[in-house]
Amino acid sequence: TILAVRELDVGGGTNDDGRWQKMPQKLTEAYPYAFTVSYVERARQHRWRCSDVTFHCSDGALRQQWIQTIREQLTALTSRPKHLLVYINPYGGKQQGECIYEQKVAPLFACASISTDVIVTEHANHARDHLKTEAELKKYDGVVCVGGDGMFSEIVHGLVSRTQRDNGVDQNSPEEKLVPCSLRIGIIPAGSTDCICYATVGINDPVTSALHVIVGDSQPMDVCSVHHNNTFLRYSISLLGYGFYGDVLADSERKRWMGPARYDFSGFKTFLTHHHYEGAVSFLPATDILGTPRDKTRCRAGCFICQHNGQLPNLCFCSIPEYEVGWGVVRGKFLAINAASMSCACPRSPMGLSPAAHLADGTTDLILVRKCSRFNFLRHLLRHTSKDDQFDMTFVEVHRVRRFRFTPRHCQNDSELDLRENGKQLFSQICRDHPACSCSPAYSSWNCDGEILPHAAIEVGVHCQLIKLFARGIEEQPLFEDLANPPCAL
Ligand SMILES: Nc1ncnc2c1ncn2[C@@H]1O[C@H](COP(=O)(O)OP(=O)(O)OP(=O)(O)O)[C@@H](O)[C@H]1O
Ligand SMILES: CCCCCCCCCCCCC/C=C/[C@@H](O)[C@H](CO)NC(=O)CCCCC
Ligand SMILES: [Ca+2]
Structure with missing residues (x-):
């Protein structure tokens, strides 16, 4: 894939980058007119690199003809972006955002003649609010x-909210069908987890991601809307987790100073605490789709399942009265309730929370982990790091759904209590009532x-292919490493 073409001044001794040319003098005399073509080269583990090849001609007019023809071909590729709006979080991950962009990404955009407006954010939600109202x-x-997943989430909230406002759609109604965003989003990974980048490109590498932007890739993605009592709360693209992942996050937020290691620390601590939470999960299974959460096939570049399911009508966002018939309910005590709209693969767990989940099939995988022993929960967690099936355990069930609701036990009959005000009070009340209990708090987050x-009581709906990324999904690994460098083609 060609990225750019430029003239090369052989006579001057240096090229555009100031590098010395090591051409034999006789050759430069016979063919003094040169041009350089930059192209994408595939490297190991889904990495892409920019490489150059230089061609020499004997006559200037011929060189101009080549350059002009290649430029015309590149201009005809309408999917390639020409003007981009860039937001940099200077405090994400190891605080390298600005440096990564200036050193690795900006030169590639310039080489591909992409112009940019760059905003370095000054506070949290700066990018979200700028997109929502001003941009x-x-x-x-x-x-x-x-930035990282948090920064990406800001961009999604800004773009989705703006698109709904411009189209007169009310985000507060959980039944409303949302309007898809027309602008694609590119993620240059510079955060702690970068799970969206990893699961859509196959690696967290700024140069690879920049090249996917330049070639104008497009990957649609599902987005979940989360509501509480007909009020919009947030959108989710990767994981909605109650119990274990909620508690890990709540604990790790108090330890931001530890950097990315805070997740390991809080993960270990939460595992030892071993709290379970009682409640009811009701869900609308996706019955009309191809694929199940236990499939061995994976969502990969050009995924057929996403293409097929993406064309099905989504019955939960249309004017038909609520489709209660097919709803299932599971009540009980849970260590974790997770909804993964995509695999959530990341370096910590290369297969992810739901290895067979799809990026753009209009569903989320609802994983219910019932109360079990610490030993069994550890076995379940450890399977996320290997090829073993983490769902093949008696206390785990998984459903592919279009919508779900969760109601914690203590507000199943009453209207929900205000968590902050009454959570602690309720917890101590329960402990007084049951002095011998294991003292799990009533609510997680x-x-x-x-x-x-x-809020703990939420209602979630999946909006099929609401946003698009500058990515193409994970490409199948070639069987032999030699095949990783196929001949270049436009
Ligand atoms: N200039 C800024 N100052 C402080 N916070 C910011 C700024 N810009 C963005 N943020 C916030 O920083 C948070 C973390 O950013 P980001 O996702 O880039 O990094 P991260 O280290 O991966 O964090 P996390 O693991 O929480 O996702 C985001 O939620 C974002 O809202
Ligand atoms: C005892 C051995 C245990 C091994 C278990 C490994 C299981 C790892 C599964 C990882 C799933 C990551 C899901 C990603 C969630 C992101 O949307 C979110 C934002 O960045 N990250 C976290 O909440 C950060 C939460 C990180 C939790 C680890
Ligand atoms: Ca999905």
């Missing part, structure tokens, strides 16, 4: 986010893509 979106072919939600 002149018509000027751009896409938005680029330099929902981890929504790394943010804590303010």
